[in-house]
Amino acid sequence: MDTDDDLPDELKGSKPQYVALARQSLDSEYMVTVGSGWKVKGGDNIVLRLDLLPTKWDGTILLARSKNNKFLAENPSTKGH
Numbered sequence: 001m002d003t004d005d006d007l008p009d010e011l012k013g014s015k016p017q018y019v020a021l022a023r024q025s026l027d028s029e030y031m032v033t034v035g036s037g038w039k040v041k042g043g044d045n046i047v048l049r050l051d052l053l054p055t056k057w058d059g060t061i062l063l064a065r066s067k068n069n070k071f072l073a074e075n076p077s078t079k080g081h
Helices: 070-074
Strands: 018-023 031-039 046-050 062-065
Touching: 018 046
Parallel strands: none
Antiparallel strands: 018 031, 018 062, 031 046
């Protein structure tokens, strides 16, 4: 999705604080970006917007901080971020 029309008003126009990653397939170490996450003000909740899901997916999503993320820097197989 290229627009943030479906996000709550308080999140529109803001950059996501999290990136949602999933393995490309069950036997793959390759991870793809499948969505984004925004922390909701005044709480510990996160709004998660998924843009796609890999085929043969096991349902597991890694939700990682998107800025200065040590995991992303150390794992070059995470594409799309």
